[in-house]
Amino acid sequence: MKCSSSYVQVEGNDCIACLSGCSRCAFTSSSNQVVCSAGMCLAQYTQLSNSVCSRCPAYCDVCQYSETDATSTCTTDKCTSLYIQKPDKSCTACPGNCLECTYTGTDVKCKDMKCADGFAQNPVDNTCVVCPTGCASCGYETSSSTSPKCLLGGCIESYFQLEATKECKPCPSNCKNCEADSQGNNVKCLDQQCDTEYGLKPADRLCYSCATGCTKCDISSDGTATCRECGESYVLENSECKECPSNCKKCAWSTDKTICTIGECKSGYTQTTDEIKSCLECPNKCTTCMYNPTTSMAECTLCIAGSTVNSADKTCGDCASNCISCTEPGKCDTCKTGYRLNAADKTCEACDPNCDSCASSGAGKCDSGQCHSSYALDATEKTCGACASNCQMCDANGKGNCDSGKCNAGFAYSSSAMDCIACPTNCKECQVKDARKTECNVNKCDVGYGLKDSDKTCLQCPAHCQTCTDVKKDGVMVCDTCSSYYQLNDGQCAACPPNCLECSESNGAMVCSKCQTHHVMMDDKSCKACPSRCEKCSQSAGTISCTECQSSYVMDKVKACKTCSEATFDQCIVCTGADSNGKHECKACSAGYTLKDDKSECLSCSSLQNCNTCKDEPLVCDTCSSGYTANDEKTECGVMCHVCDGPSCDSLSDDNSTLCMVNSGFGCWMEMAVAADGVTTHSRGCSNVTCADPYTEEYCKSASGTTECEQCCTSNNCNARMLTGAATRVLCGGFWVKCHIAIASLITYSVSVLLM
Known part of the structure; x- marks a missing residue:
């Protein structure tokens, strides 16, 4: 018996879970205990001398444990993502919607340009403020601005930008990218920018719905939709989408019906052997099953977590309560966290409610180092007791108390009370003066507040001021540093000019020295916006001229930024900038298109069914869709056949040779003939031999004098002309027929069932 990961085998061949926080453990028979193997503690745990994995302080990924004071300290710069380490080694959260922050000694501040997408950094307090509706990238125009505005080119998909106000306005329904005039009127969808299942009507440049099952279509001037590409569970046939059999993801069209492609049933279904290769639902709680042609039933081979296959009827039976995995319904092999396995009856018993593991201590109790954060183990009772309020850890001082240095942010540890006392308002870090009274530490007031000298509380700074000082010790705060977009001038924070990033005082006025992104400095030191779609x-x-376009745009001869489709022709996505004659050259087309040899247009690959990428040589398929392969001429994509090892052979007495059929598992076969002298040959290609009735539309081939005939789907021609190399053949029905034509023209049939 082999135990799964995070479990160890004990006497009696039972598998017991490792202690919480341990990825690999061992069982010590002398002490009858499970111990974690050296170096096998998970992230956010550290290993003690007794091999127990102890949880690190809150929001810490890597820490060290001190045996002297029985506390864990977070390793430098090892706080969890979105947290920052303070001087006392504790981890505190970054401001809301901030991806990366820094601890300045006075506060936790979001780093410049580190707000999450869709947020802008407030110049006053450095907080991250949500962008306006429809905007993905925004900023504050001036230090005195009360709200952010969208940057040029910063609108999200399905919105366009008004150049004058930078507002983002919605595109027409079901359009991903559009344009309008300078006033925001005459809004039109751009080429190939309609949502999936919609097509662009050239007459009004609006998006209209495709037919059912169609993901890409062309809309004529009279509103007629012609499909170019179908979605999952549909196949394209004469510009129409034909629905696949129920619960089939991919299929092929054959004369008057769709046939599900081998291996393309949806998850939770298995393929049958009927004419259309229909998909049969797996039993309840079953993720993987197989079709049994004898019973015409789906038999489960893999159940969801908490269930197992019932060997009697191949359905899924529930494991015992609170069980992760089992091999017998109603029993358990692996219990959930917070439960232990009862080896006698294979059921799961609950630990202490605030405990991860009690494998050694027993039901209702807790093992050492396994209590939840803010709980401590009672060594006598083996249960978990809560720490003091606002405390992260109390392992050393026990339940109801707190350990030194383990109070939450905004609280200070009282050694006499072993408790956490709140800091003054707007103070991040403080110390206890009396048993229940605190004073804010120097430089630990929140941004925009300063320390009052007399009582060590935090007072608000003057307007637009980040840090300030009680210089005269009279409670009147004097500004030291201003917020972004402001400059200290005569003890006051003066606003920089509009769209200015940095400024300084000159002759009593604030003069800009650096403009914000997407702006340029004019001769009068004012900042003006760059043209639309312009980076620099x-x-x-x-006169303002663009020098560099934003990503995905190219510059034309008049310094305007355009998409490649606008600069050249429809479906062009990569192109050069304008040459001396003002012309652009297309370099690449969008998916499903190829660049014509003379680079005059993008040709659609849609005329080549199941083709992913193509070339104009003339038009040939370069890469077929998944599950398909091209013929030698690259003019068609057929169902891909596979080969495998391990042939099963039967003797043919008529020519003393052996014909081997190798099942690939994908409904295809490789054929080879082994002669009496040991020479092996493979049948290739197809000779146009007509087989006897009732078999029609057949493709026949010979191997060592033996003619092979089979009935195949007209859409799956890979055995006829689609493949080269070792011959393969597609089996399209539930049966394949092998015709042995002997020298005496005696015809015999052997019929075998193909299990899909």
Whole structure:
């Protein structure tokens, strides 16, 4: 018997879970205990001298444990993502919607340009503020701005931007990318920018619905939709989407019906052997099953977690309560966290409610180092007791108390009370003066607040001021540093000019020294916006010109930024900038299209069914869709056949040779003939031999004088002409027929069932 990961085998061949926080453990028979193997503690745990994995302080990934004071300390720079380490080694959260922050000694501050997508950094307090509706990238125009505005080119999909106000306005329904005039009127969807299942009507540049099952279509001037690409569970036939058999993801069209492709049933279904290769639902709680043609039933081979296959009827039976996995319904092999396995009856028993593991201590109790955060183990009772309020750990001082240095942010540890006392308002870090009274530490007031000298509380700074000091010790706060977009001038924070990032005082006025992104400095030191879609720009005599376009745009001869489709032709996605004659050259087309040899247009690959990428040589398929392969001429994509090892052979007495059929598991076969002298040959290609009735639309081939005939789907021609190399053949029905034509023209049939 082999135990699964995080379990260990004990006497009696039972598998017992490792202690919480341990990935690999061992069982010590002398002490009858499970111990964690050296170096096998999980992240956010550290290993003690007794091999127990102890949880690190809150929000810490890697820590060290001190045997002297029985506490864990977070390793430098090892706080969990979105947290920052303070000087006392504790981890505190970054401000809301901030991806990366820093601890300045006075506060936790979001790093510049580290707000999450869709948020802008407030210049006053460095907090991250949500962008306006429809905007993915925004910022504050000035230090005095009360709300952010969208940056040029910063609108999300399905919105366009008004150049004058930078507002993001919605595109027409079901359009991903559109354009409008300078006033926001005459809104039109761009080429190939309609949502999936919609097509663009050239007459009004709006998006209209495709037919059912169609994901890409062309809309004519009269509103007629012609499909170019079908979605899952549909196949394209004469510009229409034909629905696959129920619960089939991919299929092929054959004369008057769809046939499910081998191996393309949806999850939770298995394929039958009927004419259309229909998909049969697996039993309840079953994730993987197989079709049994004898019973016409689906038999489960793999059940969901908490269930197991019933060997009698191949259905799924529930494991015992609170069980992760079992091999027998109603029993358990692996229990959930917070439960232990009762080896006698294979059931799961609950630990203490605030405990992860009690494998050694027993039901209702807890093992050493397994209590939840903010709980401590009672060594006598083997149960978990709560720490003091606002405390992260109390392992050393026990339940109801707190350990030194383990109070939450905004609280200080009282050694006499072994408790956590709240800091003054707007203070992040403080110390206990009396048993229940605190004073804020120097430089530990929140942003925009300063320390009052007399009572060590935090007072608000002057407007737009980040840090301030009680200089005269009279409670009047004097500004030291201003917020972003402001500059200290005569003890006050003066606003920089509009769209200015950095400024300084000159002759009593604030003069800009650096403009914000997507802006350029004019001769009068003011900041003006760059043209639409422009990343960088310059100005000369008051005229602004683009010098660099934003990503996905190219510059034309008049310095305007355009998409490649706008600069060249429809479906072009990569192109050069304008040459000396103002012309652009297309370099690549969008998926499903190929660049014509003369680079004059993007040709659609849709005329080549099941083709993913194509070339104009003339038009040939370069890469077929998944599950398909191209013929030698690359003009068609057929169902891909596979080969495998381990042939099963039967003797043919008529020519003393052996014909081997190798099942690939994908409904295809490789054929080879082994002669009496040991020479092996493979049948290739197809000779146009007509087989006897009632078999029609057959493709026949010979191997060592033996003619092979089979009935195949007209859409799956890979055995006829689609493949080269070792011959393969597609089996399209539930049966394949092998015709042995002997020298005496005696025809015999052997019929075998193909299990899909």
